[in-house]
Amino acid sequence: MDEFQEILQDFLVESFELIEQLDQDLVELETNPQDLDLLNRIFRVAHTVKGASSFLNFDILTHLTHHMEDILNKARHGDLVITPDVMDVVLESIDLMKELLTTIRDTGSDNGIDVSACVARLDAKSNGTEAPTDIAPAHNKQFQEVKAEEPKAEKPKVEEPKVEEVDASESEEEPNYDDMSEDEVEAEIARLLAQRQEEDKAKRQAKVDAGEDVPQMPDVDEEEEEKPAPKEEAAPKATAIVPKAAPSSPRRQESDDEDIKAAAPAKSAPAMVEQTIRVDVKRLDHLMNLIGELVLAKNRLIKINVDVEERYEGEEFLEELNQVVSIVSLVTTDLQIAVMKTRMLPIGKVFNKFPRMIRDLSRELNKKIDLEIYGEDTELDKSIVEEIGDPLVHIIRNSCDHGVESTADRIAQGKSETGKIILKAYNEGNHIVVQIDDDGKGLDTEMLKNKSLEKGVITEKEADSMTDKEAFALIFRPGFSTAAAVTSVSGRGVGMDVVKTNIEKLNGIIDIDSEVGKGTSIKLKIPLTLAIIQALLVGVQEEYYAIPLASVLETVRISKDEIYTVDNRSVMRLRDEVLSLVHIGDIFEVERIIDAGEHAYVVVLGLAESKLGLIVDSLVGQEEIVIKSLGEYLKGMEGVAGATIRGDGGVTLIVDVAALMQMAKGVKAKPMLESGSSGVVKEKTKASDYTVMIVDDSKTDRTIMRKSLEPLGITLVEAVDGQEALNILKQAEHNFDAMLIDIEMPRMDGYTLAGEIKKYNKYKNLPLIAVTSRTSKSDRMRGVESGMVEYITKPYSPDYLASVVSRNIKFKAELA
Amino acid sequence: MSDKLKNIISKQSDQQSRGTVSQLEDAVQLVGFIIGDEEYSVPILNIQEIIKPIPWTRVPQTPDYVLGVFNLRGSVIPLIDLRLKFGLRTKKHTDETRFIVMKEGNEVAGFVIDRLTEALRIRKSDIGPAPDTLQEDESMIDGVGKQSDRIITILKVKKLLERDF
Numbered sequence: 001m002d003e004f005q006e007i008l009q010d011f012l013v014e015s016f017e018l019i020e021q022l023d024q025d026l027v028e029l030e031t032n033p034q035d036l037d038l039l040n041r042i043f044r045v046a047h048t049v050k051g052a053s054s055f056l057n058f059d060i061l062t063h064l065t066h067h068m069e070d071i072l073n074k075a076r077h078g079d080l081v082i083t084p085d086v087m088d089v090v091l092e093s094i095d096l097m098k099e100l101l102t103t104i105r106d107t108g109s110d111n112g113i114d115v116s117a118c119v120a121r122l123d124a125k126s127n128g129t130e131a132p133t134d135i136a137p138a139h140n141k142q143f144q145e146v147k148a149e150e151p152k153a154e155k156p157k158v159e160e161p162k163v164e165e166v167d168a169s170e171s172e173e174e175p176n177y178d179d180m181s182e183d184e185v186e187a188e189i190a191r192l193l194a195q196r197q198e199e200d201k202a203k204r205q206a207k208v209d210a211g212e213d214v215p216q217m218p219d220v221d222e223e224e225e226e227k228p229a230p231k232e233e234a235a236p237k238a239t240a241i242v243p244k245a246a247p248s249s250p251r252r253q254e255s256d257d258e259d260i261k262a263a264a265p266a267k268s269a270p271a272m273v274e275q276t277i278r279v280d281v282k283r284l285d286h287l288m289n290l291i292g293e294l295v296l297a298k299n300r301l302i303k304i305n306v307d308v309e310e311r312y313e314g315e316e317f318l319e320e321l322n323q324v325v326s327i328v329s330l331v332t333t334d335l336q337i338a339v340m341k342t343r344m345l346p347i348g349k350v351f352n353k354f355p356r357m358i359r360d361l362s363r364e365l366n367k368k369i370d371l372e373i374y375g376e377d378t379e380l381d382k383s384i385v386e387e388i389g390d391p392l393v394h395i396i397r398n399s400c401d402h403g404v405e406s407t408a409d410r411i412a413q414g415k416s417e418t419g420k421i422i423l424k425a426y427n428e429g430n431h432i433v434v435q436i437d438d439d440g441k442g443l444d445t446e447m448l449k450n451k452s453l454e455k456g457v458i459t460e461k462e463a464d465s466m467t468d469k470e471a472f473a474l475i476f477r478p479g480f481s482t483a484a485a486v487t488s489v490s491g492r493g494v495g496m497d498v499v500k501t502n503i504e505k506l507n508g509i510i511d512i513d514s515e516v517g518k519g520t521s522i523k524l525k526i527p528l529t530l531a532i533i534q535a536l537l538v539g540v541q542e543e544y545y546a547i548p549l550a551s552v553l554e555t556v557r558i559s560k561d562e563i564y565t566v567d568n569r570s571v572m573r574l575r576d577e578v579l580s581l582v583h584i585g586d587i588f589e590v591e592r593i594i595d596a597g598e599h600a601y602v603v604v605l606g607l608a609e610s611k612l613g614l615i616v617d618s619l620v621g622q623e624e625i626v627i628k629s630l631g632e633y634l635k636g637m638e639g640v641a642g643a644t645i646r647g648d649g650g651v652t653l654i655v656d657v658a659a660l661m662q663m664a665k666g667v668k669a670k671p672m673l674e675s676g677s678s679g680v681v682k683e684k685t686k687a688s689d690y691t692v693m694i695v696d697d698s699k700t701d702r703t704i705m706r707k708s709l710e711p712l713g714i715t716l717v718e719a720v721d722g723q724e725a726l727n728i729l730k731q732a733e734h735n736f737d738a739m740l741i742d743i744e745m746p747r748m749d750g751y752t753l754a755g756e757i758k759k760y761n762k763y764k765n766l767p768l769i770a771v772t773s774r775t776s777k778s779d780r781m782r783g784v785e786s787g788m789v790e791y792i793t794k795p796y797s798p799d800y801l802a803s804v805v806s807r808n809i810k811f812k813a814e815l816a
Numbered sequence: 817m818s819d820k821l822k823n824i825i826s827k828q829s830d831q832q833s834r835g836t837v838s839q840l841e842d843a844v845q846l847v848g849f850i851i852g853d854e855e856y857s858v859p860i861l862n863i864q865e866i867i868k869p870i871p872w873t874r875v876p877q878t879p880d881y882v883l884g885v886f887n888l889r890g891s892v893i894p895l896i897d898l899r900l901k902f903g904l905r906t907k908k909h910t911d912e913t914r915f916i917v918m919k920e921g922n923e924v925a926g927f928v929i930d931r932l933t934e935a936l937r938i939r940k941s942d943i944g945p946a947p948d949t950l951q952e953d954e955s956m957i958d959g960v961g962k963q964s965d966r967i968i969t970i971l972k973v974k975k976l977l978e979r980d981f
Contacts, residue, residue, distance in 0.1 A: 589876045629892070630892060631893065633894045634875060639877065643892045651887050
């Protein structure tokens, strides 16, 4: 049973891979019906699937593929001309085959799908009963035209006239097939086959003469043809996609030839082992997780190294430690990149399905559309490749349906009859950009605005103040569709909305450019990988948050009077744009205790097509972070995408930029400066209402102070060092009237403590009294600088201390 | 000498294995702790570990009893203050404060408790049902364990780990 499962798995993986290739080949075949290599390859797919499925007892699949094989075999032997009609049926049968395979994958059997209708059509085509003899020549003629228009890129050196001649003779002879006896047919087949192979040989000879290295296909029988690794199959395909890829094609051609060269010797030495291995994705994911842990440990190591450097400055071992740390961090980075690369797939995997899609769409919509693909080698993380397919499908459908005009309109506008859609992918820094350009009618901002007004997506006021870019972005609003009529292709108003959500999910950015009459260009900017990301760390009060750098466009420092309030929302002017602002504290309910000062930092966030300015207190820096989930209990908290562990072992939350932009809409503008000490000061009615904190690391000193102050009857709170004192202040259990602070203390000394306390609005006016044995003038000066109001030197008399304290807390003696 | 040792060891293990069997049959092992004035307990098998308080990070938009998240050797784990959850006032952490990390299935969370008491073994027959004034599935109480000198509330870990906001 297990063995069977294993075979089944292999079968499915192999079949899906083959089919992916198939669509591509078939579309290519339609424009290049004479290509024997192509035909052979397609035939082999059907053959392979048929063989394996019959072995595995998938009868329905076997039945279907058997008939596909039939028709392809005839085409291969030249008995049948591939017309668009034939192609439709073949494509239909391939779709069915895919469906069957999916069913097998999901349920383990191929029941439940009816293939008989398709099989009947296949047979009809294959027997030529329906392939009317008078249509064939017409189609052939069309082919000749097509061929004349676009010489085959793959075999640029073939003499065209010869091929056409053959075509012509074929189309003349074709009608006779029905009248022939079987023997005659056989003979005819043999003759045609021989002729075709002869012709093929001639072509090859021509190529060889032209100095190209071409494998000697005609001499190789089928068994051996199947041997060359998929690599070789992939190479010609790549050429096929870019028939007119002008800038890259010469280079490509070269590399393809190289590929073929590389593959050719493999045939003479079949023992050569395949250079790839299949790895379970789970293992890669696990590896990635481990690397994540390593990156965190590395961050921590770097932090510790910095600390150690400070503490043991000038020591010899520091040099060594430094070296080790930099080697570890270097290797970790390399390792991370290497593992990331193992997860990378060429985006061509997604692009592959589009030629077929364009073909179907253009037939359905009755438009002539060409697709050009560039940069299909660009690599992306597997998880992203999986996510990006859907958005691209929607965008391309949209371009075909709404973008490219009908043939008549195009001619009327003096454009070329055939519309063009260009799909390209390229790297840009840590991002990959996928760009979809069409030369259609472009986006009309006025029309977009009117339409949205009509549908109630925006208000009139919004429409008036909209920039062009904002208007373009309207197409991503849910419930928006510009198509006058809903077609089966698009216009239901869901598609582009899907694009937006999917791209947001990937932390991507959408940029639209369009000119009426010229065309539209949509750019999707997507981060290379999802698990380990670069983030900008920002501080607000005492908290830190990590913002994915992919969503950060820029950061600016502004003064508070540059913030304006419009319609109850904060905005600022950023060059020629108006940017709405929101304070990160308002979104994450951060208490504003510390005064942020006159200046603020604005992090300009961009996601999909929208922008937002996020006000933060400080910018900490850029760091590589590993995304960890908050777990089941806190899953789906609004505005938080996850958490990461910082170099110091603390947890930092990662901002979910998409959610934050949503939340920002609900935040009303607040005055930037709110007085922190808004709490009403309670009237002191008894001595114990006064509270004083004693901060000293020596128990004896604390006791002396306590003894001195106890007679007053006031409440006393003790802390053993600055850190603890600060924590007590933060907890705000007491309302302190004064603090007695020792200067020499472990962890945090008195000066630092005073400085920290003065950062809080609430404690700006809290009297801080230094109690110390340091008596020098410079110590006193430092005390004053850090905000101490009194300076008591040890030893002191209890009365003196009591009087200083009561003076500072404005103690009413009558309460005592 | 070594024979003697072996004898002793085998005797001990004999005793132990016999002991465990009887324990498994009719006793539950619990860990007791104090929150406010009351003693509570949870089954020891639900406890992943008990640690001293470490810094945590606040998570916005959560109820006040969710203090935030903390880093437990590389895992990010939520931290819940049981004092607040049980409607008591929050209290400054002391030397006796502990985080108990509990798990049930895939769910893990840390809980702040005032202090630990002891690990105890209660016979199943000594465990009574939760007071029926409380709705059966609403209750966080699994049962009440009777000891010779006191009563211990046994908490439902599953319920504690359930998100209720």
